Amino acid sequence: MLQVPYLRENTEKALSGLAKRNKDFSATVQSIISVDESRRKLQNELDNLLAESNKISKIIGDLFKEGKREEADGMKVRTTEIKEECKGIETNLSQLEEELKQLLYLVPNVPHESVVFGKGAEENEVVYSSGEIHALGESKLPHWELCEKHKLIDFELGVKITGAGFPVYIGKGARLQRALINFFLEEAMKAGYTEHQVPHLVNEASGYGTGQLPDKEGQMYHVGVDDLYLIPTAEVPLTNLYRDVLLKEEQLPIKLTGYTPCFRREAGSYGKDVRGLNRLHQFDKVEIVQLSKQEDSYALLEDMVNHVKGLLNKLELPFRILRLCGGDMGFTSSLTFDFEVYSAAQERWLEVSSTSNFETFQANRLKCRYKGSDGKTQLVHTLNGSALALPRIVAALLENHQDENGVRIPQALVPYCGFERI
RNA sequence: GGAAAGGUGGGUGAGUGGCUGAAACCAACAGUUUGCUAAACUGUCGUACGGGAAACUGUACCGGGGGUUCGAAUCCCCCCCUUUCCGCCA
Incomplete structure (x- = not known):
């Protein structure tokens, strides 16, 4: 606000x-x-x-x-x-x-001066790209077929016990999930973020705190009997840890990370975008959050962007970074960088991270402030980013690293997985 | 689910319906003292919304919402939350 x-x-x-x-x-x-x-x-x-x-x-x-x-x-x-x-x-x-x-x-947040006017996604600016896009052979398979072939994920079983968009991960598929979560958490820890295990359900006040309510009410699962919401991202509980808090300047920046499943109703999205792992109702994500002094927030945003870059490089995935144009930016954000990995078999870019500076927009609702050295109380700046969301990373890993013998696990991930190939 | 107790400033914690925006202590900040640190002493020290160039000043806020009263942190009603005990249980 x-x-x-x-x-x-x-x-x-x-x-x-x-x-x-x-x-x-x-x-x-x-x-x-x-x-x-x-x-x-x-x-x-x-x-x-x-x-x-x-x-x-x-x-x-x-x-x-x-x-x-x-x-x-x-x-x-x-x-x-x-x-x-x-x-x-x-x-x-x-x-x-x-x-x-x-x-x-x-009224949404005021875009940062570097943000360009734009009607929608097609006007986002590519500001960075990395990795080569390999042309795969004729035998290339989309990830949902690879999942079936190697028995990594069973989408049908998920439909049976819950519904579409709730996959069941099996065997190496499940271990790959755990490996990625651990890898992302360890990397975040090394970068100075403190790991938190937070509740996966939040109350109404927390929903308002980070701006999911009232704007995006329909996107969250609501548990009526107890009036609680399933979190759509760890951003909600993590940022709300500091709701109604008055910080001291020297406590800043505060760097938080946490793994949680994320629940999204994704009401109104149909079509080929939802195939396989492209769009799910439940998925896993490691989130990074920072609370900062006003004057530091853009430097910290850059740090976060670099952190995510490092992850994608270690996973050996081709990716690009977009600076979102005004028309495509989230309601609460002032500047957002989206990361997209190239999905080699689908031949399209998949968003895997969104890293944003919200300036005081969230802090104003959260009432998260700090006392500066001049004794004046002011709102913090909040930032967050996915580091990273799993499903599309898995899709890209499977598709990009497939070869005639199966799928190669990138070196950085092998210690976490315990296997080198699928 | 049943019963009881309780929710006061950054923290602990007092508070007979008016002199209480709130004692005291701790923390914090500034100063004095000091070879340094510490200690001691002195002072400052809540938030929000207004007015004012400023000094300063008005109002509201003691979990939330109503009510009683000329006047409410204090009395009454409703709600929320926390803790403890019992029950159930991973």
Whole structure:
């Protein structure tokens, strides 16, 4: 959620940034400013009335003590009047506050200056690419056929016990999952992230904290009886660890990592994109999260991008990095880099990581602040990235490293797997 | 699921309906002292939203929401959460 004073004082800047999202927010922003204006005016009126009432109450108290009962009773008339007046104002005020909140929920984060205008994914900029795309022979197979051939993943079984998008990993397929999770966690640890094992269900407040609620309500699985949500990413519990927390400057940056399964309803996505491991309702992911001082966040974003680069290089996968254009960027993000690996048999790019700086957008809802050396309290910047999400990595590993004898496991992963070939 | 206790500032923890935005202690910060560190002493030290160039100042906040009252951390009602005991159980 953006901050009203920011919108008020930097209206032009905010609007020109928001315009990159290929949508016009000027009407909404103008309403926010004017609703807030009325809100402040009303608040002021109320405060003045309450101040008067407080003053009178004190006098009444004193009069009582002096035994001047009648005089005191006389003054009660005015406070009763004030109370009536306040009631009306309070009703209006809470209406305005609600209106303001709803308006603020409509406005996404302001894109960073490096973000370009764009309507959608096709206008994302490729800012880096690495690895060679090998032409595979005629015998190349897509990963879902490799999974079947080598008995790594059984999609049908998953359908039977749960439904589509819930695969069952078997034998070397399951061990490969464990190996990747361990590999990613170890690498994160080496890079200074502290591992956390967090709950896989979160309450409503956490959903609001990181911005999944109210915008993406339909994307999360909701456990009605207990009013809890299955996490769509470890970002939610990890970042919410610091909800309502006042940090000291020297604690920053805070670097967190954690492995969790992720649950996504993916309502409304059909077609060939969902084949095999391309899109699942449950998948595994190691997430990295950072909380930082405002002035450090972009340098840290670069560190995170480099960390993910390192992982993909060790897995010997061809990949590219995209800087998302305004139209394709997530609601809460200010700058996002997507990582895509090349899926050699499908002959398409698959997104495996999204690494973003949210600046203060999440911190504002989270109320995660720090006290700077100047004694001023300010919001932290939050960042996160997938490092990495497993299914598409597995797809790319299988497809890119297949040969006539099966599938080769990249060297870096062998110690974690315990086998060199599938 | 049943019963009981409890939720107060960064932490611990007081708080007869008005003099309590809240004692005390710890932590933190600044200063004095000191060869250094420590100790001691002194002072500062909650958040949010307003007004003001600033000094400063108004309001709200003691889990959340209502209510009683001229006045509520304190009394009443509802809800949420935590802890302990019992039951069930990996």
